[in-house]
Amino acid sequence: MKRLLFLIIISLVLGCKSLISSKPSIKKPNILIIHVDDLGYHDLSSNGSKIYQTPNIDKLAGESVSFTNAYANYPRCVPSRFAMMTGNYPVQNGDVPDDGFEMKNIPYEKNFIKQLKAEGYQTAYFGKWHLGSEESLSEFGYDYSFGAGHSGSPISFIHPFNRQKWGNEKSKKVPIPDVDEVSKEGDYLMDVMTDNVIKYIKNTDKDNPFMAMFSFYAVHQPLEAKEEDIRRNKEEIKNFDFGDQPEFIIEGTGRTKMRQNHPKYAAMVETMDDNVGRLLQLLKQLEIDDNTLVIFSSDHGGLSNDGTKKRDLATSNFPLRAGKGWLYDGGIKVPLFVRWNNHFKPKRENQSIVMLMDVFPTLLDIASDTSLKVDGKSFLPILYNKETWDDRTVYWHSSKARPVNTGDTKSSAIRMGHYKLIHWYETNKVELYNIIEDPYEKINIATMQKQLTNTLLKKLKTWKSDF
Helix, strand or coil, rough: HHHHHHHHHHHHHHHHHHHHHCCCCCCCCCCEEEEECCCCHHHHHCCCCCCCHHHHHHHHHCEEEEECEEEEHHHHHHHHHHHHHHHHCCCCCCCCCCCCCCCCCHHHHHHHHHHHHHHHCCCEEEEEECCCHHHHHHHCCEEEEECCCCCCCCCCCCCCCCCCCCCCCCCCCCCCCCCCCCCCCEEEEEHHHHHHHHHHHHCCCCCCCCCEEECCCCCCCCCCCCHHHHHHHHHHHHHCCCCCCCEEECCCCEEECCEEEEEEEHHHHHHHHHHHHHHHHHHHHHHHHHHEEEEEEEEECCCEECCCCCCCCCCCCCCCCCCCCCCCCHHHHEEEECCCCCCCCCECCCCCCHHHHHHHHHHHHHHHCCCCCCCCCCCCHHHHCCCCCCCCCEEEEEEECCCCCCCCCCCCEEEEEEEEEEEEEECCCCEEEEECCCCCCCCCCCCCCCHHHHHHHHHHHHHHHCC
């Protein structure tokens, strides 16, 4: 009798522990990360674009937890991607990584991909890596990669992808591996890349989950699209009434584009959306969409600014201020959608402040009981409606300014709850904004809120002192 009573008590205790667990005991999901290059927050019709049509991504957003306060850790490619892959702020030895950076020697206890492999995941990477050579991908933990390496953008989006088709000067860009060998004259790079992601997913070992990251080279320059899509968008843009909205305004050392009126860029966004739709349809066809966690994001804001050198600007992030290269929200606010059918209730998450460095801590939290000591943190409690991070404090440090190309100068920033402070540390210029009341950063309240300004500036300098 005593033994029976003891067993009943143990059973009840274990049952209670199961009930209060922070996450349910579940089969590990497949993971598909779709990461787009240079896509602005307002480049999706679900986020307000009246020009770019993105029905597949809009549908995904409606089925997801859609974050409206999601940020890149940096307003340019390499540091942003470094932060996402490592779960840390993109700061090393007092500075940030830049073009030509080789990410290596990430210890096992800090490496999310190797941790996921230890949990039985098949790991694959497709597309823009920009964090080192092909070898660095395998060293980092990816079992398989395609079309990935040092390259930051293609020589051409139209086959042959690695051969310049105009001018006599040889391109300085690094060729993209693998892609020319599996394509033919006239093929479009986005389609070729998606074909190979589909091929990989179809051929994975169905007894083990996969973690595949597809990083589009689009919608980065060069601005090249399919001719029929360009013609259609030219006509649609010609007939669109922009009212009294100027095409450009002066910002920094150059201009900010204020209209989404580039037909080639519009065509590229829509082709990207078509390919996202192909991937989502594949998950349904294979009957794995319910147990595949899908994350959609961008590495930073859209290319809307030039500097002392005028250039062909791709898009407008309006009504957000500025764009790629800047620490205004136009440069760092990104779309972030997380879908896992029957687990995360779809909603528009308007309060919590999250960053790309939080993505892999979240995935590891789902797939494992392991957590790594990094700057990012798992937002799984937000996905399960258990927490709201509206008072979080986060930081940026932009030391690789490009006043010639994007018009920005060196700056750092802090967001604490509703307030965001930007410090141009070379000139000691300070701006403070209430992001809730003034999401477009029009009204600098630094002189009106001197105590708060001093508090945030002190916090920012303290954070930077640890570099």
